[in-house]
Amino acid sequence: MPPPAAATITVRATLAMLDGPKREIAEGVANDEYVFWLGSGISRERMPDLRDVAKRVLVTLQARIDQSDPSCRFKQALEGVVTLANPSPDEWGRIAFDQPADGWPDYEALAARLVGNYARMLDVPVDGEEADYLLWDVLDAANVYANPTIEPDAEHLCLAALAIEGVASELPTANWDNLIERAVERLAGAQPVLRVVVAPNEIRWNRLRANLYKFHGCARAAQIDAAQFRGLMVARQNQINGWSARNPVMAPFLTGLITRRPTLMLGLSAQDSNIQNLFAEAQAAMAWPWPSHPPAYAFSENALGIDQRGLLQNVYHLHYGPANRSAMESEALVQAYAKPLLLALLLFVVTAKLKRLVEIGSPGLAPADRDKLHDGLEHARNLVADGLNPNAAEVGDLIVQCGRAMSMLRGGRLPDAASGIYAPVTTEPLHRMPADPSLADSGVCQFAAAAALIGLGIDRGHWTATPADTTDPASGALVLTGRSGPAKVYFAATAQAAIRLGTNGLVADNDDVVIIHSHETPPAMQRYPRRAPGRVGLASVREASMEELLSAGTEVEDLLGRFRSKVAL
Template structure:
């Protein structure tokens, strides 16, 4: 709805901060967390270290689609007006509409009521002239700041002769502001969209009016039916999709498109918030069911609104969560737990909440990273976890020591990516475009397109359902995971370095590896058809210095495809590697890496 907090920056090694439930362990963990960078500046790499270490259960819970993502204004704070700006606009607009010389002016009356909510002292009142523009008031900034914590009461102020939502609809012009088509999704929305496409963010209740998540999903998934948006009670009857967004405080775009049906669903006024549960007999029980049955991850949500607190209070009365629970039943993306989050823990764990348990609960629930670095790190964690699972599906006979080496290779590659990125929209957009390019080449031998989406998931299922997907073992994606693990091992051992593909150059491959023999463009092909299409689509030519890593056997030689002018002449420089053949020659990883290295000739 309205907007306030967030993060990205420095790094720290927190891989093994703490484990166990002893008092000494929790005390040590609390001290370690206090020593971490603030949530607003923690780096992606340091956040990943948290997910690998003390917050591993939460990360695995996300990878298994166990968590419900409760989303608040913090995820859109850099795209939408914050509460102080909202307060200033209310003050300035009401003052500008005062009829000079009319002491009974309805706008003067409303402005006076708003100023009263800022609780000015007698001296401040003496310096506040309602006949002058608020920007000239000596205490303008102070009064606006005080209204931040009173925003719902401020918006509940009425103007004589106007609808109850006059301040929201006519003064703030909220529907147009929050549905402005010129506003692009931020990193948080893009990461949520990618997690949704990967099938691990299936339930997302949100108090926000903007449609930035919807735009992010469209930018990554194109016209594919990935996201269901629920605003009105009847919407809950629609078929569920891979991801489901519940806009329980209304939707600005819906209000613009159909004012008669959706204007009254925009929740902001204190009277609406206080009466929300009684006025929403469909949505309220629907959300309570999430709280009762699935763990909660709060992102950018302060939980200060009484209707949200009421939902959690009813849920604990229905069926409280035991503590400890695995994964943790509550997690908050915050720098520190506030009074409202602590109150939620007290409510939902009430049977086990005690002075002895309280420090454990609070340390467990706090994820000290704001949504930007946390969501990007969760994405990297989930994708890596899926690739690890695919190695097991594609090579079930791997010895544990060999499996672990390939897993280490994947983590090495993941960490190098994390070291080179920060959670801003441009970088995240490029990351997902790079990933989508590689996976689209792998599966189809082509490039991503806006209609079908620029992003292609590893799988559309969460981690725990992947073993039941009988299509994975023959899809070529398992061999892609093994090859990625080998490439990561080579990176860790200094056998080669990696550079990203040039997205502006359709012929630059999926990734570029630099070895002793120089750079080579790397392509992946899940099938013979995909490999053929790399040529027919003009993505690779016979004279390229390139490597095609086939998931299955190498296809027979095909006619040459001189789709573009040769960069040089002479013998073909394309090397083709069959992962199926390599694995058939033995799965001991050191030997496998040596044979892989020999065939890619880097």
């Protein structure tokens, strides 16, 4: 059977979907309208999935059976677990409790059937043990899901970048792992970006740019302080059924999020009754109308499952009938799994912010010229997308490239671990950017215009672009190659940043480089240490001032010509 379309869709095709039929959802994310509801699917390639959980329960319980005791408590528990898989009489006949479970002929089939009954499986008691014995002891969940050797995957890195960009401020998750926290720490360093809420009293903590609500508990917290957090790890059917009653703080808080903001589900099947109940209670309090703009519910899936359809039926209630059902489901389905979707959303958000910066920095742009600059940014974005696969290595490299460019732009230096390897375009969502008084004079608006001109130049065939060599500190933000050959390109938002490019050893006087200044070009001075000669016959450092170029006219074709003359490629 071929893999589902949502798993094989390219980043470029996902972007085309976000530019087209799912544009309202993408723009909603860029405006920080959506609550990101996160499930085990975003950690599928890093953490055990439910089939692995079922297999571990079967194998471990069988291994603990005392074969000399016909009424062994572990055998009784294993029989209870197997019963939940609903074996046929023939399958029962092939189960040998005195043999390792992974050798049973129907081991795979039994484990697969237990996936839909995982919460009831973990509720099976073991005589003489605590109610969470299967979770805490058999699965060793705290240590398995907080394993520090497991690195964040592409999904976690993209979520961290979106959080740093200020467009993923609300993140409820049913996951126990701490991969999102580790991804944010890797990208943002010690900056206070992410608040993690596990216990009810933590709701009172100051909000940060992003807020992660681990409503099914946290493995790392339970590992550190079992007395407080072990009981908050939700897995058993009894816990799920009684979750709302036992969580008088978190339950209404999450219901409020559903009521106030649209929902984007990533890797979350919504099969648990407590999650379904939250959405039903939100509908009873204040239902979302249909249609809503942006859509009130969106699911990152290949196709909607019965639980997601049930959720739509709960939340849209009277509107969910034969006349609207198909349109509702089509609107809600985003046919891309979290890996390609989150990466495409990150590219969409960054590009949308750059477009807005072009508008803020050049309010007098004619609509046709504005659209050409926007097209240049989109062309550059699409080239990046064409070369990307949504895996951790390539996403990590993209984040390093972006972090380098923005850190050099603002400070004339490379990023460091303490301040984080990723620097956002802005920390505000799209709709709040025009109210930020610091943007107009920060140099980032002119940077956005320069990026747009570079994208237009690529589209017109004036030059090609390749990424910087991130292992070489003096490799620029990118490399442009024109008729005169390759040149490393740097951006400098201020004169101070430009000077620091030299004092930090990133540029030398005889390097073949282009420095694009946001404001005026600093006076010529011996500010760059020299290196061994590079190419000869060409001025080694070419400098262009975007402020000067824009002040001479914003008709894009003329502006592009003057820009080409300055960069001399």
